[in-house]
Amino acid sequence: MIRTPWRRREEPLDRAELARLLPAPGDPELSSDRLSGLEEHLMTEIRNRTPDTAPDTAPATSTGAPPAGLSEGDRAPRPARRSGRRPVLVGVAAALALAAAGVAGLAGSPDGSGGPESPGRAVTPPAGAVPAPVVQVVRGSTAGLAGAVADISGAAARAELPEPGPGQFLYVRSLVSWLVSWEGADGKNRSYVDEIHPREVWMSPDGSKGRLIEPYKKDLDRDGITLDDAEGGERTLNSPSYDYLRTLPTDPDLLVKKVYDETEGMGNGPDQQAFSTIGDLLREQVVPPKLAAGLYRAAARIPGVVLVDDSVDAAGRHGVAIARTDEEDGSRTEWIFDRETYTYLGERTVQTRDVEGVKAGTVTGHTAVTDRAVVDAVKQRPAGSAPGERAASPATPSAGT
Structure with a gap:
């Protein structure tokens, strides 16, 4: 990771x-x-x-x-x-x-x-922050979940992604925004989020070399920061590389067992941590197609996972979502997929109940994947990809769901 x-x-x-x-x-x-x-x-x-x-x-x-x-x-x-x-x-x-x-x-x-x-x-408000969007919390359901997961996993298995070769890099470009929960001068909590902005990551297949460019962040140089891993630590589900992902089983039963075994004792309970771990593998990685299909089927086996009819990613694109609510803090993470192609669009996190000053319906996290590719060098972008400048402003996408 x-x-x-x-x-x-x-x-x-x-x-x-x-x-x-x-x-x-x-x-x-x-x-x-x-x-x-x-x-x-x-x-x-x-x-x-x-x-x-x-x-x-x-x-x-x-x-x-x-x-x-x-x-x-x-x-x-x-x-x-x-x-x-x-x-x-x-x-x-x-x-x-x-x-x-x-x-x-x-x-x-x-x-x-x-x-x-x-x-x-x-x-x-804090510098660079805007009021957090507030949406209607739509109830999720297990009705239709199996059919949607079958369509999503099928689309993932058919994805045509080039296999990275020696010296090449996996490239992911996203739009992102996350919560800044700030207490005002009057002692009242106010929910602000980062302005939605681009973020680019390059990683070598073995995870030893990489770079992050996120010029919106004041603490990051505009040329980005290195992700090089000189120590070459052990690869796990929580610290994977592409080469590591290729070694994982694609059978959903074996995958879900491995996820539970490897994350035991972490997070807010085994079910929530299992869902979060699979989501991490999907958000900012290039995942081998058959493994991605297996991960979606594995996620559907986690208790509490539901289908949400409509969600919106950070680019304002609507889709269906596989979702789960964290019972401890009431936040629901939604993985969003295109309604027609069933390709992964991004992720949204919505507060389902009032917790510590964050109101129900507050969108506390937003991502949208806009490019996944294999390139020949760090800081090289696929043809037609926009450089990592500040996004124009889908900062407050439609609040209909």
Whole structure:
């Protein structure tokens, strides 16, 4: 699997990153009268608190199962979302520090208004982020699943992909967008996502050499970053190469057993981890056709997998979807396929219920594969493929499903 920083964020930004993304706040000076008033008010609040209003100290739990550079199975389980509740600060110094920070944030607002909900005051989103799309959550069903999987696996088996030769590279170009769950100045969680943008990956068949170009990401050079694996680590389902994938069985019963055995103890339960692992193999890989057909049939054997009649990828293309909902965090991952050709289009992740400030229907992840090919060199693109510049804007595809 491609071992680079992944793009998916599903927790509030930490303070250091937030400070880096947002403009520096102002440095207001409070008058002595104003400072005394704030101190008196905060001390009154502290005295009036009862012992049972102690802070929520329950540790955040990992939500399991992406992310730009890694496929989802290549990273550790995604970071736990931190609770939006903040601990009570006890003591005059802490109270005054909190007051000063709050006033500084207000002074840094464009209109200098007195509160986050005041008319005309906009809470600034993270740089490069847009409000997350919200869609209607359509119920999935097992009705029609077997027939759809048969069509999808049949199309995968018939796919004509050139076999990479010595010195060649597997090339995948996608459009991607992932969640930035950001807590605003008023303490309320707001869901933003990256603007949908291109991402290109080149990998040698043995996985030893590669490159990622994602110029949208400020922390990545426009020339990309190397994916070379000088150590040549052991290949697994969570760190595969094309050569490794060619060694896997294509029988769906053998595949599903291998997936469960190799991912035991990972993620949010065996069924969800099995589904996520297969999805990782499909998202940003060139998979041998017969293996891809077997993987789809294997996925259909996982409990909880359903067919969704309509989903939309990051390029705005509609299709049918094989999907599964993570019982722990309520996120449903949908693999989207063209209605007529049954080719893989991309992936969408939708929140099916309110969880930690992320509302039901929020699209927390989007991908769309626009090119898969074999090329002769890193940074070489197939004829007619667009370079990895910022996407025009299918950033908010139709919200009908």
